[in-house]
Amino acid sequence: MSTNTRWLTLMMGLLLLFPSLSIAQTDDRVEVRSSSIPRGSAEEINQPEASLIKFEETFDGITIPADWQIIDNDGSGSAWEFRQGVDFLSGDSVRPEAGQSFFFSNFSNANANGLIDEWLITPLLPEVENGDQIVFYAGAIDGDFKDSLKVWVSTTDSNPASFTEIAYFKAEGPIGAWNRYAFDVSAFAGNQIYAAINYYVVDGGPNGTHSDNIWFDHLTLENPNYARLQVIHNAADPAAASVDVYVNDG
Template identity: 30%
Template sequence: MKKITFLMVAFLATSLTFAQVLEIEEGFEDITILTDWDFVNASTDADNASSSWAQPDGTVFEAHEGDPGAYISVNFNSTTGVGTINNWAILPELTLSNGDELKFWSRTVDGQAFPDRLEVRISPDGSATLPIDDGSGEDVGSYSELLFSINPDLEGGDAYPDVWTEYTVLVDGLAAPTMTRLALRYYVTEGGPSGSNSNFIGVDTLSLTTFPLTVGENAFDGFSHFVNANDEFVLRASTQMENVVIYNTLGQQVINTKLANTNEAVNVAALNSGVYIATVSINGASKTVKFVKK
């Protein structure tokens, strides 16, 4: 049983290989250098609003890390009177995949009396079309996929925390790895200087980590396997294979064969009926799969 447990752990470990790349690490010490970001105010009456995303002076509250004003903030002055706040901070364009990880810290003011809301969105088709000020305060451009929301129902109290709190958001909604953008959306209905909602929020210590395909994973694009009617374990790949090792469920090696083509057939007629585990090598990388010999 110990050998079986070890083999299944090995199966999981070799089937799931990850690399990670820290693409963005931002402390917002000086937002004037964020030239690859876009800050777009598409709130109602945005042209007459007195504020958008900005570098605060740190008097409302201090940054999570660094100098007191080392964060980005946005507030109720994103619109006039009573309106819908639709104010965007859009991250740089990157190749993203489902499971990539955005982290950031956020908070609102002490003793919140006017609820705030922050969304994280993605442009799933990669077009990254910016939201526009169409008068409704609702336009999202191509950022149709909502990944996460702080205080989605605009509740009072501590629904939006008044202490710095870390959030982790996983990328989702992509059909394949896509060159696209993530966005922070300050979205508050009934907001503005005369509204019942919206106050002041900050975002700090933001990072974006991607988990791109490793060399080994790329080597196995299009890989497939099956046992045919002639008791042959058939292996197909888009890249020339090098070797296959087959184990029984006791962890005993039963076949070890060199390979040299993209389409191979390994004779397994001598094996007893049952479940087997095969490790295939391509370009120094390996992939482990299970198959059944009848």
């Protein structure tokens, strides 16, 4: 009798002798702190029909892009996770807004003082022009325990001390949804920049008055003041049969 067969026979015997005995199973679903969970769908507000996309990251893979940085600035020992999906004990779930993966964090990443300060830093982005925006998608439970994000920009390097804060806001729900956020970076025109998404909560953690679950995906540097036209013309060279023209409406 093989080892596997003997093990199966033993377990069946134990279950017959002790009907209440059960085999423990691992549940990797995530806890939701809020007892009141908003549900529904996110509303798209002021989304332009077309923009000039200068940089785009959809995280179309299962490993973190090598040129993105995660910094555990609160020293808790944990920070943003790269996930392909999140399933909650409430039965709700989050799936990528685009691509295969997204970033996720929650209240369990607070340090001993209840501070959550986690940085997600982009690679060096193209030179900024007037009207450019940093655009990304994010979501949160948005129930009893609010989550918040900061957006930072640096023109020098990716050290957190080099960044300038440009936004600080409460992340919106409902659970599982993606909300579009856009931030003007015209003040940095003429410079290449790093952008940082900072999950920042004071008095967070399992016993805090803030923080639950939050998610982030799909970042672009774009300019909504540009309209894209395609000019079609006759040419002997098929590769030259069309040309993209961007008209600045600003």
